[in-house]
Amino acid sequence: MSERDRRTLNPHAIDRRDFLRAGAVLAAGAAGAAALGAAGCGGRGAGASGAVAISSDALGPRGGTARLLLGGGGPRLVLDPATQVNEPDAIVDGLLYDGLVRLHDDWRVEPRLATRWESDAAQRVWRFELRDGVTFHDGRPLTAKDVVYSLRRLLDERLGSAVYPRLNGELRPDGVRAAGSGAVELRLTQPDAFLPVALGARHCKIVPAGTTDFSRAIGTGPFRLRSLDQSKLSFELERNPGFWQEGLPRLDRIEGMLANDQASLVQSVASGRFHFGGFIDPSLASSAEASGDARLLAHRSALFNDLVAAADSEPFTNPDVRTALKLAIDREQILSLAYKGHGSIAHDVPVRTADPFFAEGLAHRTRDVDEARRLLRRAGYPNGIDLELLTAPAGAAMVDMAVVAKESLAEAGIRVSVQQRPAGTYYDAVWLKEAFYVDTWVLRHPLDAMAVMFESSAPWNEARLRSPRLDELLREARSTGERSEQAQLLGAAQTLVADQAGFVCPAWLDELYVAKPELAGVGFNATDLVDFQRASLG
Structure with missing residues (x-):
């Protein structure tokens, strides 16, 4: 991981690897419905009306604490989703926050905080309907005002978000508007049939309107922040009891640390100190496969x-x-x-x-x-x-x-x-x-x-x-x-x-990871890289 990935982004030198890291794909095992149709890959149409109900038979047992050792991190964990930089930022922020949509490997667009979207025939005006009954970790209800604030932040060149170059050419801050309390309208300066795909970037998470302090990481995601020690590069998350998707998450807690020593990623999982580690260099894959105490997961x-x-x-x-x-x-x-x-x-x-x-x-x-x-x-x-x-x-x-x-x-x-x-x-x-x-x-x-x-x-x-x-x-x-x-x-x-x-x-x-055999339900998706929302300990 280069120093370029670790430094604070500036609006004239936005981190390229960070931006593209948002596009890592393969949504194996991702939860919920996937809206394809015209809206999914660009075009006029509507997304699904909501996530498909998850059968409890398809999920592992509830409870337990999973321990993660995440490689490729910087000198600190970035909890502002708009300016997140490295792989651990993406994984952790994906558990704390949610976006309007999430991407799958075949470019299906899964409804998240938005349940439906459509464009006009010219692909210039898009409307996103918001999910009812969603609350932030502190109990505030999600409204269109929060979405407008979150998307306008991405269009502020001074913030230096990695999605700024993708959106700036076609969307201005005054083109992001609330349409009542339960919908938002985006008016583009030029056609873009792939706008829902662009909003699937991991930086496009929704935060409460007016948020400037991200130390508490208030989002709508399946977990909420319990503690963070930047000096030790460690964190603790706990299950969000008010998460909008019934039956999820399965784990009670997630404890994690950041590490850049490749050898330790495999050894720490094989020894039992951690349930999950990575990602790892392909030269270490054989040692992970040879271990009877860890298994190799591939994105x-x-x-x-x-x-x-x-x-x-x-x-x-x-x-x-x-x-x-x-x-x-x-x-x-x-x-x-x-x-x-x-x-x-x-x-x-x-x-x-x-x-x-x-x-x-x-x-x-x-x-x-x-x-x-x-x-x-x-x-x-x-x-x-x-x-x-x-x-x-x-x-x-x-x-x-x-x-x-x-x-x-x-x-x-x-x-x-x-x-x-x-x-x-x-x-x-x-x-x-x-x-x-x-x-x-x-x-x-x-x-x-x-x-x-x-x-x-x-x-x-x-x-x-x-x-x-x-x-x-x-x-x-x-x-x-x-x-x-x-x-x-x-x-x-x-x-x-x-x-x-x-x-x-x-x-x-x-992209390779190692995991203990008892950790099940880990998935990969285009937006959050690794998804632990369905993960469970057997």
Whole structure:
């Protein structure tokens, strides 16, 4: 985890990894109904009228205290959901707060504090109906005033919320209005059929109107804060007896600590000190699997590392050099050796092959070392090319991925010198500044991922792609509520990125955790990363 992830965000340098961490997906076992239809993936329509009732037969026993050891944290736990930074912030804030909606892995949108939503035909005016009978931890009832306040905070550039770049281009504070006490209306400056998906970001949690002090973490979530010791990086949560979803949560209490020592994450769970730990590097997965006292949990293909070859820097100004990198990389080797098989093959776009919006034609492209050599000769490198690749232990398997990539690229005459930089300064000194380096991202909805990574105006366009055609495709995708049109436009956008961007993404990586066998019901979802609301101790 880089120092960039740990420092206080400012409005002109919003943390990229933080923003994308909001988009990690896979909602295995997530509770409640999922509203798909037109509103779920963009378009005119309504969400479900409420969460599906949960059968008590499907839940584990009630009671008990689960102990968590969470890795990847910063120097403190951030309890303001709008400015949360690291993985532990997302997990803990997801237990304390709730949003209007929550995302699933196939981009279904689950009703939470909103039970229904719809847009006008132009995708510019959205109305969200609020759930009745919801109260905050201190007993105050949820009203539209709270939602208006929470969403307007996200649009304050001075706050520096990681979702500010996503919402600011289309939504102004005066466009967020109460429609009585039980509904809110959002008037956009331009069409966005994917607005419900955007509001599924983990930063879009609802807090009481006027809140400026988050030390008590007053939300509407399944747990409430019992204690927090920032000096020891420890916390205690207790079940919220007034939680709106009947029968949940199952646990009485959750006690947790933050830790960045990878070895301790596995050992502390296996020894019985903790029930849950992670996430862990794939190099430790075998030790977790070999332990009879812990089991491995996988958030499947939830993140990826990429090689950035910035198109505004030599030698990557030549598209033949960029294409040669894509053709020469051995994707299977990256998955097998760097990721230890914990992931899936990728195709130089930030969209999984299992995603409903994936451009299927990309999966048929194969490695071609001879063609990579031919392109290098045409680019003026008949004897191959020498490159310096920068990396750091700032994300899972970033260093291993660079080392393995070096071997396969050498077969095409691309001679790589891997240079490791300190993790603490990597995202200040290397990211968006150097020409050839490794980065790490977490999965988001295809439209959001491509917009933040490749759109000409994107603040984090690391590949330096400037394509008016891509900008047009993404703009058109936002403007239509027809799923088939969205898929066609996003597919064309992916093909353009795979063909032109200095972005080599060979494989997805599972986000891995370890847990005691008696801890059941842990789920993963796009909004909160790890969900303990249904968790129980057997």
